[in-house]
Amino acid sequence: MARKKTDRIIEGHDLSFHYTVYDSEGNPGERRTALDGVDIDVQQGQFVAILGHNGSGKSTLARHLNALLVPDGGTLYVDGYDTLDAGNVWKIRQSTGMVFQNPDNQIIASVVEEDVGFGLENQGVPTADIWKRVEEALRAVGMWKMRGRSPNRLSGGQKQRVAIAGVIAMHPKCIVLDEATAMLDPGGRKEVIRTVRELNRTENVTVILITHYMEEAVFADRVIVMDHGKVVMGGTPREIFSQVEKLKSFRLDVPQATLLAWKLKQRGLPIKDTVLTIDELIEALNHGAAENDLTQPVSR
Ligand SMILES: Nc1ncnc2c1ncn2[C@@H]1O[C@H](COP(=O)(O)OP(=O)(O)O)[C@@H](O)[C@H]1O
Ligand SMILES: [Mg+2]
Known part of the structure; x- marks a missing residue:
């Protein structure tokens, strides 16, 4: 039950997890490895992106972070609480909230503000405090004006913002988003x-963003790459996305601007550093143009 003193919101060491696959008669069969010797450390207030091909173990790791699953091997502390101690489950869920892929599965009430207040009501928070926290949360995600609407009438992006409000109304230290943008259109994403x-910057909420959109990982303080249940790369977005070939070997892409710059560089254009965004690409090209005569054909 005791809480370890730490400034790390997540401290996982040598985590392993296996799913048991049952046959048609319900007998336990194959054990499928989903996490294999994972080490993960996240400081409070960090923004961490987790990348990996389908089946690499991202969702399994996410479910460990709020004790929906517990490791078969290794240790995991969330906010200093050992996830293997069943007595810690509610403390852990209080400190780490989850947002999932499908916004429709996360809606409970028929009015936005009631939906956001639902978790607080379940926790027995006094009514006056509930309304205060619902207002704060809806303002934080820019959905306060929509508080009286029916969630079913909202766009996908708006629904996910309501889901995020529901999580932050619980005042968690950490939010885990498991492909929460996957079903949204570009505007919603x-x-x-x-x-x-914004929540990360202004409220110091730790963000763990699992995504298959490389462009979203560019904003992270740190990127973790998973493959076959292992953490195979870790570093800043620039460190990670400079390794185009290595990422390809894990069946991952780089952001479009990065790829374009990389291809131009391979064709001889003088681009010095790894480019992460369109703005950086434009800057790199302008810079190159100033130093070099771009009217000459590039080498092939
Ligand atoms: N409920 C489950 N039962 C059996 N195997 C599972 C289950 N969920 C995931 N797996 C397996 O565990 C591995 C990791 O899956 P998952 O964590 O969902 O990866 P990701 O989120 O990166 O796509 C995969 O091999 C997957 O098939
Ligand atoms: Mg997944």
Whole structure:
């Protein structure tokens, strides 16, 4: 039950986890490895992106972070609480909230503000405090004006922002988003990413963003790459995305601007550093143009 003193919100060491696959008669059969010797450390207030091909173990790791699953091997402390101690489950869920892929599965009430207050009501928070926290949360995600609406009438991006409000109303230290933008259109994805970046920056909420959109990982303090249940790369977005070939070997891409710059560089254009965004690409090209005569054909 005791809480370890730490400034790390997540401290996982040598984590392993296996799913048991049952046959058609319900007998336990194959054991499928989903996490294999994972070490993960996250400081409070960090923004961490987790990348990896389908089946690499991202969701399994995410479910460990709020004790929906517990490791078969290794140790995991969330906010200083050992996830293997069943007595810690509610403390852990209080400190780490989850947002999942499908916004429709996360809606409970028929009015936005009731939906956001639902978790607080379940926790027995006094009514006056509930309304205060619901208002704060809805303002933080830019959905206060929509508080009286029916969640079913909202766009995908707006629904996910309501889901995020429901999580932050619980005042967690950490939010885990497991492909929370996967079902959204580009506009909705931007809304959600803008919202979590803002929460991270202004409220110091730790963000763990699992995504298959490389462009979203560019904003992270740190990127972790998973493959076959292992952490195979870790570093800043620039360190990670400079390794185009290595990422390809894990069946991952780099952001479009990075790829374009990389291809131009391979063709002889003088681009010095790894480019992460369109703005950086434009800057790199302007810089190159100033130093070199771009009217000459590039080498092939
Ligand atoms: N409920 C489950 N039962 C059996 N195997 C599972 C289950 N969920 C995931 N797996 C397996 O565990 C591995 C990791 O899956 P998952 O954590 O969902 O990866 P990701 O989120 O990166 O796609 C995969 O091999 C997957 O098939
Ligand atoms: Mg997944």
